[in-house]
Amino acid sequence: MQKISTINLDFTINSGQVFLWDKIGNEWIGVNGQDLLIASQKPFRFISSLTKTTNFFREDDDVEKILLNISKDELVRRTVKRFRGLRLIRQDPFQCYISFICSSNSSIRNIKLMLQNLCKKFGRQIEFKKRNFFTFPEVKTLANASMKELLSCGLGFRAKYVRDAAKAVDSGRIDFHLLRRDDYKSALENLKAVSGIGNKVADCILLFSLDKLEAFPIDRWTQRILLKYYSKIFHDITEKSLTENKYNYLHEKILEYFGPNAGYAQQFLFKMERDVNKKSWL
């Protein structure tokens, strides 16, 4: 078990897993479902407004062992060393689900804006540490939201996806408790049955909120990484968008190579490549 002090908040929060976080002074403040979180690095503190969010940074993972396990090559070894303290986050599933549906064909800045608007319009205002915040909307609220209200949050073509996705949860067709217990494959298929969720978005939801460490989201960046550093191992990768079959085939090969904790490898490589290209975060 890795010491809690080895969590690097900047690396972790600025790695594309979460959007509703702000750094104010030396404190990170973030929304996680109905909970509000405050974290600081030195000294390390982590406060939850509901005091019920535990293992948010997956403190129950044997990180040292996992990192050793995914270090199949020099690139991963170097990257893990460089970004030591980067963790996967165990997010509120509903928020994660809506967040990544909103992420499609958008930028981190814009995704954050959309989600902030959703919170302001549909969330609950709470006071914490003498300041006001908005929580993430409840399932029912979003399921019953009008298209006009959703569009006013800047969701664009994602508005109908968000509404329908919320309805799917509200009706029980999507049940996060079941998905968490399901194996990766069947959880994946269940999520992909929701309009607006494809392979990449489903993998993000599975990895960041449903404990599926074998999920390895392949987006533009990840694809670029595979092409740039791993073309000898995962051949016939191009810059063209992945077909369903190619995505599945690639994922299989990736699991064979990185093993059952492949999701951790993805997170480190993603962080590394975007930093190399000086892309901005939150």
Place this chain on the structure above:
DNA sequence: TCATCACCTGGAGA
């Protein structure tokens, strides 16, 4: 089965 294309919107870059 695969390749193309449209899609809302805000922000960066020309």
Place this chain on the structure above:
DNA sequence: ATCTCCAGGTGAT
């Protein structure tokens, strides 16, 4: 200033 282009994809044709 005004415009173009693109951003952590997905679904329809």
